[in-house]
Amino acid sequence: MKLFRSAVSAALALLVLSAGKATAQEDARVLPRGYVALRVGGEFAAFDSRLTSEGTVGLGAPFAAPFAAPFFPPLTPARDSLARFFAATAEAGETFALTEADLFPGVLAVDLGADFRSVPISVEVGVLRRLTLRATVPIVRTGTELIALQLAGGAVGVNLARDSLANRLARIDPSLAGIGRTPYVPLAGSRAGDELQRRYTRATGDPTPLPLPTRGLGPVQLDELLVASELSPLGIRSSAGAYRLGDAEIAAKAQLLGGTTEELSPYTTGTRLAVEGTLRLPTATGTEPDSVAKLVTDQGHAGVSGALFADVPLGSRFWVNANARVGVLFGRDVERLTWNPVEPWTGLGDTVTVRRDPGARLAASVAPTLRLTDQLALSARYGFATVGETRYDTEPDPGSAVLAFVGLESTEAQTLQTLGVGLTYSTMSAYLERRTNIPLEVWLTYDTAVAGTGGAPDVGVVRVAGRIFLPAWGGR
Numbered sequence: 001m002k003l004f005r006s007a008v009s010a011a012l013a014l015l016v017l018s019a020g021k022a023t024a025q026e027d028a029r030v031l032p033r034g035y036v037a038l039r040v041g042g043e044f045a046a047f048d049s050r051l052t053s054e055g056t057v058g059l060g061a062p063f064a065a066p067f068a069a070p071f072f073p074p075l076t077p078a079r080d081s082l083a084r085f086f087a088a089t090a091e092a093g094e095t096f097a098l099t100e101a102d103l104f105p106g107v108l109a110v111d112l113g114a115d116f117r118s119v120p121i122s123v124e125v126g127v128l129r130r131l132t133l134r135a136t137v138p139i140v141r142t143g144t145e146l147i148a149l150q151l152a153g154g155a156v157g158v159n160l161a162r163d164s165l166a167n168r169l170a171r172i173d174p175s176l177a178g179i180g181r182t183p184y185v186p187l188a189g190s191r192a193g194d195e196l197q198r199r200y201t202r203a204t205g206d207p208t209p210l211p212l213p214t215r216g217l218g219p220v221q222l223d224e225l226l227v228a229s230e231l232s233p234l235g236i237r238s239s240a241g242a243y244r245l246g247d248a249e250i251a252a253k254a255q256l257l258g259g260t261t262e263e264l265s266p267y268t269t270g271t272r273l274a275v276e277g278t279l280r281l282p283t284a285t286g287t288e289p290d291s292v293a294k295l296v297t298d299q300g301h302a303g304v305s306g307a308l309f310a311d312v313p314l315g316s317r318f319w320v321n322a323n324a325r326v327g328v329l330f331g332r333d334v335e336r337l338t339w340n341p342v343e344p345w346t347g348l349g350d351t352v353t354v355r356r357d358p359g360a361r362l363a364a365s366v367a368p369t370l371r372l373t374d375q376l377a378l379s380a381r382y383g384f385a386t387v388g389e390t391r392y393d394t395e396p397d398p399g400s401a402v403l404a405f406v407g408l409e410s411t412e413a414q415t416l417q418t419l420g421v422g423l424t425y426s427t428m429s430a431y432l433e434r435r436t437n438i439p440l441e442v443w444l445t446y447d448t449a450v451a452g453t454g455g456a457p458d459v460g461v462v463r464v465a466g467r468i469f470l471p472a473w474g475g476r
Contacts, residue, residue: 027321028272028309030255031126036472039122041465046115048147050410051452059408060110063236063292065344067105067151072225078156078184079103082192085179089172089199102192103184105225106154106216108344110236111147114295114408114457116140118246120465125472130255138246140284142295144408146238149219155190157213158221159183164211172203188212231345239294244286246299251278258311276307282332292339292348296409298358303329317371321379324364331357336405338396349403352396359388359413367422374429381420381447387456389413410455418461420447428469439469 031037049056069075079098086096120138127133159165159182166180186192193212201207217225223233258272284299305327313319334356338349363385371377390411396403422445431439448460 026307026309026323028255028258028274028311030130030132030253030274031124031469033126033129034471034473035126036470037122037124037467038470039120039124039465039467041120041122041463043118043120043461043463044115045117045457045459045461046113047449047457047459048111048113049458050455051416051449051458052455053453056458057455058111059114060112060236060293062341062404062408063108063110063344065108065342067108067222069100069103069105069156071231072105072229074225074228075103075105075156075184078182081179081182082186082196085169085176086195086199088176089203096195098192102155102186102190104153104155105222106151108234109148109150109152110293111149112293112408113145113147114143115145116142116295116297117243119243132253134249134251134253136249136251137283138248139243140246140299141241141243142297143240144238144293144295145240146236146293149222149234149236151217151222154216155187155192156184157187157216159185160213161211168200168206168210171206172200185212187216188214226345232347234344235291235339235347236293236344237291239291241286241294244284246284247301248281248283249278250281251276253309270313272309272311274309276309278305278307278327280304280327280329292344292406294407296407298329300334301329301332301356301358303327318369320366320368322364322366325362327361329358329361331355336407338403339406340402341404342402348406349396352394354405355393357391357393359390361385361387369422369424375425375427377424377426379422379424379445381418381422381445383418383420383447384416385418386415387413387454412454414452414454414456416452416456416459417450418447418459419450420445420461422446431469440466442466 048059050059050061069079082102083098086098090096118138118140120136122134122136124132124134159180162181164180165185166177169180170177186196188197188209193210196212197210200210219234226233253274253276255272255274258270258274280301280303282300282302286299305325307323307325309321309323311319311321332355333353335351335353337351340346340349363383365381365383367379367381369377369379390409392405392411396405422443424441424443426441427436427438428441430436443463443465445463446461447463449456449458452458
């Protein structure tokens, strides 16, 4: 018995340390021979930032680009008007030299949110006493939402009080009134704005704040400046994808330890161990990203994976589910568009065909579970995952500009740790005792990222699924 417990402990340690992609509510059960199970679920993941070793960064961080005033001729009148004002109000020996920072439009700040939705539909068949085959076809959707787009850290804004500012400056000298009607003026609190206020107060004795803008340029004004400067408006937009077919999977699961005849019930005591092999088929439909802000996923890649499952009882109402999975996705040719992150207004470049090789992935999870009633069980969940570096066989040809592939993607090696909770409802015990004719189970889980590196998504995931069992042959 001690040797057996040591072997179980070693297996659990291997599960936690090995890591593999773990789906919601996987355990070591297999179907009895002659049973068929239909499973339909939904997975909803959302995130707006990524996890790195230095901390959390926004999903839109790759789009940060400074916009210098010389790019925008419409800002020239503001610069000339300010220079004339400071020259006209200067006292003997006083100078105030304008710099590019005094009319700096700002750094592009993009606030994005992303979500991934999957509706896997699975059919499982108990072909042998300890062997179950499963086929899964998922329907998937990816989308990004542009929450906010603005220029941060700028020193200039839209003049929303032209008449009022003109009248105030006219108190110094009527010839200065026109300066107050320029479309763009310094922000209140900026270096030029503070000097403008100081000169006005000194000349008039009026300490009332000038009606200068307090907010920088917004997306509308930025697009107007780009168009007026004969540059392209920014192509960063929301991208609501359509539901489409994902990559199908065929799996075989063999139970190595534990009973099977009455193991439809997840609450039956007794240690169970099982292994699974999965073949992923590149059946995904749809096109590659054609805009800057679309998610880049692993859809369309064939692959293989292996998994190990363990269910260990620690009492009549308490047990632990653990699993680990290792997987490899095969490389494939993809079409990618290019863009210039330094000058994002240049638009998208040409389409190039490159080979994409996703990194190997390992993940594991452990879920202590408490049986509350004959039907309900509550679990806590811990998960760990790691994904290798994603490689492309070539980089965009830079030529005279810095180019990158479009789409939201972190190609670095990543790690991710998650915590979560789960609730399971099952009629299996009642079905086996002939107290119901409806053999089904339903589960709901929620997992959230707590730590990660390499740009792993700071994600929250809700999973809900149901499975119904049918004795197809051999009777009940």
